[in-house]
Amino acid sequence: MNEEEIVEKLQKLGLTKYESLAYITLLKLGPSKATDITKESGIPHTRVYDVLSSLHRKGFVDVMQGSPRLYKPVNPEVVLEKIKEDFIEDVENLKVAFLELYREVHGEDLPEIWTIQGFENTVERAEYVIRTAKHEVLINTPFEFLKLLKSEIRARKDIVFVIISNFDEIPDWLKGNNIILARSGGAPWLMASWIIGDIDYALFFGALPKDKRREKFYSFWAKSPKIIQNYMHWFYTIYLDNSEIIKPLNYATAPKPLSLVNIRTLITVLKYVELPRKIEVIGRLVDTKEPVTLDGEITEYEYTPLTANITVNASGKEWKIGGIGSYFEDVEGEKFILLD
Template sequence: MENDTNPTTSLISYLKELGLSEYQSSAYIALLRRGTSTAKQASTEADIPQSRIYGVLEKLEGQGFVTIQPGRPKKYGPVDPERAIAQYTRHKRAQFDERINEVEKLGSEFLEETSSALSRWKGSDEMDIGWSYSEKEHIRELMREICERTESEIRMMTTAYSFRRLANHHKESFADRANEGVDIQILLASDEPLNDAVINTASEWADIRMAESVEGKIYLYDNEEIVLAYRTEDEDKYVGFTTRSPYLYQTLSHLFDLLWEQSSPLPA
C-alpha cells in the first residue's frame, strides 16, 4: 500500500484491510495517538458516537488490540502494535480453525444423509454417468484423485510410455495405496522399451507383466470406477473418459484377466 500524506488515514486503511471495521480501526489509532483513555476521551479522539464506543472497545479487546483497566471510569489502553498484530493473528487463526471444524462436521453429516437418501432413491445405484476430459495434465490429475481414494484394487492396461509418465507423477500415491493393502496390477505393452528405473521402483508396489497387444489405455479401480484414455487425431492431444459402472467394470476386468493369463513376467 502506498504511503498517505496523513499517517492516520494510512494506518486506518491497513487495519481495515486486516479485517477491522472503520470504527475499530479509528479507535485503536486514536488510543495509539492519545494513550490510555476513558471511553469518552476515545470517542472524542476517534470521532465515534459515544453510544457506539463501548462496543467498539470491547470488540478490540477480544481481538487483542486493547486492554481494559477496571475502575470508575474504566480506562482503555492500546496494546503495542507488534503484540497486537500477533494476538490478532492468533484470534483469526482460531476463528478459521473453528470454521474448518464446522465445515468438516457439516460435511460428514451431509455425506451420512446423502448415503441414506441414495439407498432409498430407486435406480440411483444403477445409474452410469460418463465424463470426458481433455489435456494430459487434467487426465493425470483426475487419475491421481481416483487413485488416492481407492480401497481394494487398481488394474492398469497401458503403454510403457504412458505408465512412465503416470508413475513419475503419482508414485507416492501408488506406494501409499499399496501400503494400505490395495492390490495393484499393471499390464504393459511389450512393443515399447522399458525404463529400468521406473520399473524397478514400480515393482515395489505393483505386480507388473508384459502383454503382446495393448492397444488402449484402461484403468480400473475398486470394482466400479473406470478411466479410458486415448490420443486424438492430433498426436499431442489426449481424451480421457471416466464412468462408474460395476457392469462395464466386470466386462473390462474379464478382458484384463484374459490378457493377464497370456502375459509374461518382466524380463530379468
C-alpha cells in the first residue's frame, strides 16, 4: 500500500489530510520537532502546531515536553485497536437506536427475511456472515462463488467451517485444520446456495448470474433463529448427507476448546474421533425450559434425517441431548464445547 492510499484510509477513519501526513511522517522519523515534521511532510509551518495538537487529542501522538518540544507517534497497533473498539461500540449503539426508532413507528420487530439486490451486495453479505460468526459457518455453493470468499475463510482459524462444493481438487487455502469439506453429489446440488453463520445469519440464492445480469441478481438474507434452525437442518439432510466427505476436520490439531451451536455439526466432527470425549453442554431442560449446564463425557451419538442427539454421562446420570428445538431428548442444547 502506497502513502497516498494510507492517507486516504486514515481520512476515512476521521483524520484530515494534514493529520494523516503528520502521523505518517512521525512513524518514519520517530520523536521529532515540529520544524522537522514540516520539512518532511510539506505541512505549512503555520498549520503544523494545530495539526499536532489535534493528533494529540485524538490519541495518535504523545507530546514530550522540553526545549525543543518533541512529538512522538503512538504505537499504530494501540491506535487502531482503540479506533476498532470505538467503532464497534458505535455500531452496536446505532443498532439499538435504529431498532427503537423502527418499533416506535411500526410497533413490531424488523422483518425476518430481506431481499438483497445485486451480486456484489450478495458477496459482501456472505463475507459478513463469515466475519461475524463466533462458532461455525456452513457453506453450500459452487466453487466459482466459494473462491470469492477465499480471504475471509483464510482469516478465520478460530471457527469451524463445513463446506460443500463441486470440488475437482482441494486448494491450499481450504486445507486448514478447522475446515470440513464435502464434494457435492446428485440432484440436491442443483437446488440452491447457502451461507449460514451460527444461528444468527443466513444467506440464500439460486444459480449464479451471468455478467450482464449481475445488477439484477437477487438473494435472500435471514436473521431469525427459528428460520435459520430449519436452514441448518436442510443443509445437513439435503446437502451434506448426499455429498462425499473429502476432508474431515483435523480434530487432533484443531484448537480446544471447540465450540459449536449445531448438533449435526458436532456429530459430523465426532464421526472421525474416538469416544468418549469430554464436553460441556449449555442449554435448557426440555420439560421445564430451565437453563442447565452439563459437564461430562459423550459416550455415543445418533444421527438420522429426523434425529440427531448425543448421550452424555454427567453428574452420575445419562442424558440424551439434542439441538435447538428438541422435544424427544432430555436437554435442548444451545452450545456444545468439546474440551479435549
